[in-house]
Amino acid sequence: MRPQLPIERHTMAVLVDNEAGVLARVIGLFSGRGYNIESLTVAEVNHAEGLSRITVVTRGTPPVIEQIKAQLERLIPVHKVSDLTVEGPAVERELALVKVAALGDPRVESLRLADAFRARVLDTTTDSFTFEITGSSEKIDAFVELMKPLGLVDVSRTGVVAIKRGAGGM
Amino acid sequence: MPPEAQGNMMSGAEMIIRALKEQGVDTIFGYPGGAVLPIYDALFKQNHIRHILVRQEGGAVHAAEGYARSTGKPGVVLVTSGPGATNAVTGLVDALMDSIPIVCITGQVPTHLIGSDAFQEADTVGITRPATKHNYLVKNVADVGRVMHEAFYVATNGRPGPVVIDMPKDIQVETGVYTGSPKTKHRSYQPQLKGDLGAIRQAVELIASARRPVFYTGGGVINSGPNASQLLREFVRMTGFPITTTLMGLGSYPASDPQWLGMLGMHGTYEANLAMHDCDVMINIGARFDDRITGRLNAFSPDSKKIHVDIDRSSINKNVHADVAIVGDAGHVLEDMIKVWKAGVHRPDKQAIADWWKQIDQWRGKDCLKYEPSKDVIMPQYALQRLHALTKHLKPYFTTEVGQHQMWAAQFIGFEEPNHWMTSGGLGTMGYGLPAAVGVQIAHPNALVIDVAGEASTMMNIQEFSTAVQHDAPIKVFILNNEYMGMVRQWQQISYEGRYSHSYSDSLPDFVKLAEAMHGVGLRCTKPDEVDGVIEEMMAIRKPVIVDCQVAKLENCFPMVPSGAAHNEILLNARDAGLERADDLALV
Numbered sequence: 001m002r003p004q005l006p007i008e009r010h011t012m013a014v015l016v017d018n019e020a021g022v023l024a025r026v027i028g029l030f031s032g033r034g035y036n037i038e039s040l041t042v043a044e045v046n047h048a049e050g051l052s053r054i055t056v057v058t059r060g061t062p063p064v065i066e067q068i069k070a071q072l073e074r075l076i077p078v079h080k081v082s083d084l085t086v087e088g089p090a091v092e093r094e095l096a097l098v099k100v101a102a103l104g105d106p107r108v109e110s111l112r113l114a115d116a117f118r119a120r121v122l123d124t125t126t127d128s129f130t131f132e133i134t135g136s137s138e139k140i141d142a143f144v145e146l147m148k149p150l151g152l153v154d155v156s157r158t159g160v161v162a163i164k165r166g167a168g169g170m
Numbered sequence: 171m172p173p174e175a176q177g178n179m180m181s182g183a184e185m186i187i188r189a190l191k192e193q194g195v196d197t198i199f200g201y202p203g204g205a206v207l208p209i210y211d212a213l214f215k216q217n218h219i220r221h222i223l224v225r226q227e228g229g230a231v232h233a234a235e236g237y238a239r240s241t242g243k244p245g246v247v248l249v250t251s252g253p254g255a256t257n258a259v260t261g262l263v264d265a266l267m268d269s270i271p272i273v274c275i276t277g278q279v280p281t282h283l284i285g286s287d288a289f290q291e292a293d294t295v296g297i298t299r300p301a302t303k304h305n306y307l308v309k310n311v312a313d314v315g316r317v318m319h320e321a322f323y324v325a326t327n328g329r330p331g332p333v334v335i336d337m338p339k340d341i342q343v344e345t346g347v348y349t350g351s352p353k354t355k356h357r358s359y360q361p362q363l364k365g366d367l368g369a370i371r372q373a374v375e376l377i378a379s380a381r382r383p384v385f386y387t388g389g390g391v392i393n394s395g396p397n398a399s400q401l402l403r404e405f406v407r408m409t410g411f412p413i414t415t416t417l418m419g420l421g422s423y424p425a426s427d428p429q430w431l432g433m434l435g436m437h438g439t440y441e442a443n444l445a446m447h448d449c450d451v452m453i454n455i456g457a458r459f460d461d462r463i464t465g466r467l468n469a470f471s472p473d474s475k476k477i478h479v480d481i482d483r484s485s486i487n488k489n490v491h492a493d494v495a496i497v498g499d500a501g502h503v504l505e506d507m508i509k510v511w512k513a514g515v516h517r518p519d520k521q522a523i524a525d526w527w528k529q530i531d532q533w534r535g536k537d538c539l540k541y542e543p544s545k546d547v548i549m550p551q552y553a554l555q556r557l558h559a560l561t562k563h564l565k566p567y568f569t570t571e572v573g574q575h576q577m578w579a580a581q582f583i584g585f586e587e588p589n590h591w592m593t594s595g596g597l598g599t600m601g602y603g604l605p606a607a608v609g610v611q612i613a614h615p616n617a618l619v620i621d622v623a624g625e626a627s628t629m630m631n632i633q634e635f636s637t638a639v640q641h642d643a644p645i646k647v648f649i650l651n652n653e654y655m656g657m658v659r660q661w662q663q664i665s666y667e668g669r670y671s672h673s674y675s676d677s678l679p680d681f682v683k684l685a686e687a688m689h690g691v692g693l694r695c696t697k698p699d700e701v702d703g704v705i706e707e708m709m710a711i712r713k714p715v716i717v718d719c720q721v722a723k724l725e726n727c728f729p730m731v732p733s734g735a736a737h738n739e740i741l742l743n744a745r746d747a748g749l750e751r752a753d754d755l756a757l758v
Contacts, residue, residue: 021299063487
């Protein structure tokens with residue numbers, strides 16, 4: 001038997017025609033071929049040319065990662081696929097809205113922690129805060145963990161967006 | 171409105187017909203229904219495009235596949251919404267797996283009813299998304315012309331495949347300005363045809379240094395066009411190396427040539443499979459390391475360097491690691507390989523190659539396709555040998571169904587030219603051969619077109635025999651009737667201790683009477699000495715014919731690389747498989 005290959009986490013940027021069904025094609029490719037999606041974001045990035053950018057975070061062995069890239073590239077509306085983990089360095093960010101309902105000490109503590117994490121207060125009532133936090137997925141994970149005992153109500157995360165460092169594209 | 175636009179004002183349905191005409195389409199296969207009536211009305215009013223009415227939409231796609239594979243042109247299908255589209259799905263996946271260019275227009279309920287569970291509504295683009303290379307839902311009549319042309323571009327360029335265009339009924343009726351031309355391309359899909367020259371040079375160096383080489387070529391050579399088959403012949407002869415082809419590649423290299431080792435894979439020849447296992451350099455051109463080819467992956471050709479030429483980037487390193495990968499069209503890459511080969515001094519080690527051939531000849535000495543002849547019952551292999559011998563001067567087109575008969579046909583019919591062999595390889599669709607034969611015959615009205623069939627597969631799309639009768643397509647359905655789903659039965663015998671669970675073809679029709687009832691001709695042979703006579707008679711009839719060739723019931727197809735085995739674990743006969751001769755089991 002071949003030695004077990006390591007499972008790697010890769011972030012890919014996929015530039016696609018912003019047309020009906022394009023996201024379904026990408027998602028269908030992942031589910032149909034048994035690939036993992038850890039995070040997926042999509043939005044139009046060039047209205048004039050009708051282009052959307054999908055950022056997908058996936059896990060797999062190096063041959064599987066290579067296949068995912070090749071399979072994405074052969075979808076007809078896909079213009080370009082960039083494996084930012086390989087072609088990097090790249091910066092990755094995620095945004096989350098985190099709602100905490102608390103009174104007294106926990107309420108004060110949540111605000112103190114938010115400050116330490118550079119989270120902003122987006123909405124407040126006498127018994128709740130909604131924080132906006134931006135950072136790596138790990139930072140958001142950590143913040144959410146800390147909020148749990150303080151009265152965490154809901155979390156809404158955007159998923160990872162990423163872009164290459166430096167002057168080059170993708 | 172500018173005056174030039176006025177001549178281009180027309181209904182969506184008329185745009186479809188116009189685009190088909192501009193694409194040079196002469197034939198479409200289809201079945202009408204409520205959601206395509208405007209297109210059928212537009213068809214009624216013109217004389218350029220011939221419509222072949224099938225009996226079920228699945229048959230339309232297979233017929234279009236047969237048409238496409240025998241002509242190299244895209245096959246065109248027209249079906250209605252809902253069940254029309256869902257019936258077409260098997261054919262679409264078949265075309266996707268075997269890389270056949272198909273443009274399939276499906277009717278759809280009017281746009282304002284989409285999503286309301288309307289009568290005969292189905293989410294066709296949703297259902298066919300993984301069943302096609304690409305698909306479209308047209309929501310604006312102004313897009314019809316462009317989408318039509320773009321669909322042809324996508325279906326035929328790069329790795330060919332099926333494209334669905336879902337056309338809501340109101341779009342067919344609405345009028346607009348026709349746009350688009352046959353030169354329409356896709357703005358992002360621009361497949362690479364030329365291979366990287368550096369990689370090609372590297373491949374040629376590796377080929378020249380080989381001591382135990384083998385060419386392993388597939389359907390990509392055929393899809394590239396007849397020129398690629400010529401270039402393949404040229405290059406293989408230049409090198410003096412052995413060559414084996416996949417099921418999809420039969421005909422790209424002449425079967426009568428001494429350098430050809432026969433087909434490889436699960437039911438490939440002993441010499442082809444062992445050459446693959448023992449080679450030091452493997453030259454894969456237009457094949458995709460399918461599991462039916464490789465057998466157990468970790469035992470696949472363990473000591474070879476592998477060159478892989480494929481137009482589809484995702485085929486490379488999918489199943490088998492390529493040491494030299496070349497993304498490009500088989501014909502273009504072969505042309506460059508020949509140029510590079512000729513430009514340098516490339517002389518393979520004569521002694522090593524001679525020794526390799528000596529080894530191959532020893533394997534050939536096993537005569538792996540031999541079978542025990544019989545005077546009393548027709549052996550299926552014998553029937554196909556006779557069919558080949560008596561028809562080959564006519565350069566017939568063969569289609570097949572799926573199963574034992576398909577493998578025997580691949581083994582015993584020698585193909586000399588590309589585009590003469592149409593079989594469902596990737597999807598393995600029983601019921602493919604009969605409608606595919608209709609499509610081939612429509613494209614080649616004067617040719618001899620034979621569907622080598624099994625009795626079980628024949629029953630899957632028997633209704634298309636009526637299509638053949640209606641359209642004067644004198645196809646020959648040559649049934650090797652063993653009253654079993656033979657390949658299922660064979661696996662049950664080898665792997666399930668002979669528990670023949672539901673593999674007996676019970677309650678079969680009388681195929682001779684069936685052919686007659688459908689206004690064709692039925693013939694039957696039951697003894698070996700009747701085979702030649704029946705084949706001659708079949709060839710002389712200018713009508714659709716069903717031949718009920720009643721063969722040995724329990725014959726197995728060998729050689730066989732059992733599922734999950736390595737190439738060198740190939741079984742040559744019933745004894746290897748741990749069986750007595752099948753006929754001696756005398757179960758029936």
